[in-house]
Ligand SMILES: *[C@@H]1O[C@H](CO)[C@@H](O)[C@H](O)[C@H]1NC(C)=O
Ligand SMILES: *[C@@H]1O[C@H](CO)[C@@H](O)[C@H](O)[C@H]1NC(C)=O
Ligand SMILES: *[C@@H]1O[C@H](CO)[C@@H](O)[C@H](O)[C@H]1NC(C)=O
């Protein structure tokens with residue numbers, strides 16, 4: 001009886017739908033599928049709204065100021081939003097957007113940074129290089145139909161190559177560990193400024209993919225050589241060391257020593273750990289020692305104070321910051337990628353415990369969204385665990401008691417990490433609650449942050465309407481936030497994280513640009 005009513009409901013929905021791409025039989029058969037398809041369509045519309053706002057008022061500058069239709073060039077003036085949006089537009093098969101971006105990219109001059117701003121090796125690699133390499137992989141793979149000419153793809157490849165060639169001098173240090181803040185004009189950098197763990201450890205996927213694509217090993221060699229210092233760390237002060245598998249944050253360019261033992265899964269450290277397992281996905285035979293390091297880091301994090309439970313909500317698990325010797329009970333939106341990353345590791349290693357640990361982190365990060373007035377999670381929060389709680393309930397903040405945590409920085413910068421982890425959780429479990437949570441999150445972002453010609457960061461997730469708009473729309477909203485919100489609903493997408501037991505054919509860089517894994521690469 002229930003099934004019958006669902007079927008009837010599905011027929012009503014479909015006969016009133018103008019979408020003729022799907023044969024009638026398939027439409028009648030699957031009601032849940034339709035709900036997610038409609039959601040995916042609505043997210044694509046939101047993406048295109050934001051794109052056309054940018055195209056009208058800011059293109060080809062780096063980003064739009066949506067409230068006064070102005071723009072800025074915080075990423076060296078090469079059109080960060082356009083390059084970051086490419087892979088998402090391809091997956092959504094937004095043909096006009098793809099065509100516009102493909103026509104633009106060959107005109108970028110990566111030799112010159114606008115206003116001689118320093119170039120961040122890390123940001124440039126994950127946004128620009130990653131975006132172009134992904135364009136090549138998608139347009140020579142399942143989305144060939146979106147480009148009319150092979151010249152488009154050749155141009156992407158040449159631009160990626162020219163950018164990497166220009167940035168290569170970053171590795172010209174006594175150790176080969178790259179500097180991050182590059183002066184393009186003089187091709188130099190401050191040799192005394194240490195490099196961060198996430199900087200040195202996040203280049204390897206993009207630079208290795210580039211090497212494989214153009215058959216020039218140097219790019220892979222440079223990044224893998226630098227990575228060896230991270231895999232076999234030495235510490236300036238050897239008396240204190242972080243937990244097994246974990247690392248400090250700052251690295252001396254001339255000695256390769258870690259200068260501290262601070263760290264965790266938050267900003268500055270995050271994507272070093274993320275890429276250890278992603279390199280294993282890229283080529284399991286070649287990067288198996290990276291996987292071992294990753295598993296060690298996860299084991300240490302899951303079994304120490306780094307995994308912390310608020311005393312009033314012991315069901316929640318947050319990853320803490322680590323000051324070198326102790327856990328600091330504070331976490332961040334950026335660290336919320338970890339749930340999805342642990343799930344990815346669980347999928348490729350066939351390890352159900354890892355999936356459950358990742359789900360616990362993901363579910364807890366989803367709770368910081370549902371605990372606010374806007375339905376959006378804050379930038380940072382803190383809590384007290386059993387040990388720290390002094391037993392005086394009356395002294396406790398009401399929010400700590402109700403929610404388990406208190407907000408310490410209430411802004412929201414259009415970040416993707418929670419949507420990202422929800423996506424991995426859905427791929428691993430098939431549990432529709434993750435699709436619903438992701439949809440609710442996307443709707444909350446759309447309701448609160450959409451303003452003027454696009455979307456803006458907001459100052460306070462726990463006041464009605466989000467407080468003040470920053471009037472700034474980050475390029476990663478296009479690369480990541482829209483993409484993960486869409487992919488979890490777009491069951492039919494030709495590119496996905498594979499489910500348990502299936503072979504992974506794509507790996508997403510930290511900016512959500514999908515790259516072909518090594519076994520899938522045809523001769524190019
Ligand atoms: C309906 O679609 C969902 C989502 O793609 C899928 O998980 C489910 O197996 C489908 N059900 C049927 C009866 O085909
Ligand atoms: C960038 O510099 C390289 C190396 O000097 C040169 O080959 C290339 O033509 C330059 N590109 C542009 C667009 O000026
Ligand atoms: C790159 O590394 C490979 C393997 O370690 C080595 O055989 C090759 O000579 C290196 N190439 C360059 C240009 O250093």
Ligand SMILES: *[C@@H]1O[C@H](CO)[C@@H](O)[C@H](O)[C@H]1NC(C)=O
Nearest residue numbers: 236237238239240241324325
């Ligand atoms: C190394 O760290 C230990 C423990 O914190 C400290 O006592 C010692 O002074 C440090 N040594 C140096 C050379 O900084």
Ligand SMILES: *[C@@H]1O[C@H](CO)[C@@H](O)[C@H](O)[C@H]1NC(C)=O
Nearest residue numbers: 298299302349351352353354
């Ligand atoms: C699975 O993951 C758990 C949690 O990190 C770990 O303790 C266990 O050793 C892993 N199992 C295998 C077979 O690697």
Ligand SMILES: *[C@@H]1O[C@H](CO)[C@@H](O)[C@H](O)[C@H]1NC(C)=O
Nearest residue numbers: 314315316353354356357360
């Ligand atoms: C996940 O969290 C639940 C609720 O706190 C807990 O019972 C379970 O043991 C956790 N799972 C893992 C693998 O730690």
Ligand SMILES: *[C@@H]1O[C@H](CO)[C@@H](O)[C@H](O)[C@H]1NC(C)=O
Nearest residue numbers: 371372373399402403407462
């Ligand atoms: C958000 O504000 C409401 C009303 O002031 C409060 O009840 C709630 O605890 C706050 N949420 C968080 C996470 O602080």
Ligand SMILES: *[C@@H]1O[C@H](CO)[C@@H](O)[C@H](O)[C@H]1NC(C)=O
Nearest residue numbers: 042043046442443446447450
């Ligand atoms: C986003 O907001 C716009 C404007 O309010 C609305 O038309 C659209 O339906 C919303 N989309 C979603 C997915 O909520």
Ligand SMILES: *[C@@H]1O[C@H](CO)[C@@H](O)[C@H](O)[C@H]1NC(C)=O
Nearest residue numbers: 459460463464466467468469
């Ligand atoms: C918005 O900005 C104004 C002016 O800077 C400030 O007075 C006000 O407190 C802010 N509102 C919120 C909710 O943050």
Ligand SMILES: *[C@@H]1O[C@H](CO)[C@@H](O)[C@H](O)[C@H]1NC(C)=O
Nearest residue numbers: 065068069070071470471472
């Ligand atoms: C638009 O707003 C930004 C900051 O929010 C400001 O820097 C800029 O001057 C404004 N532009 C115009 C044209 O008003």
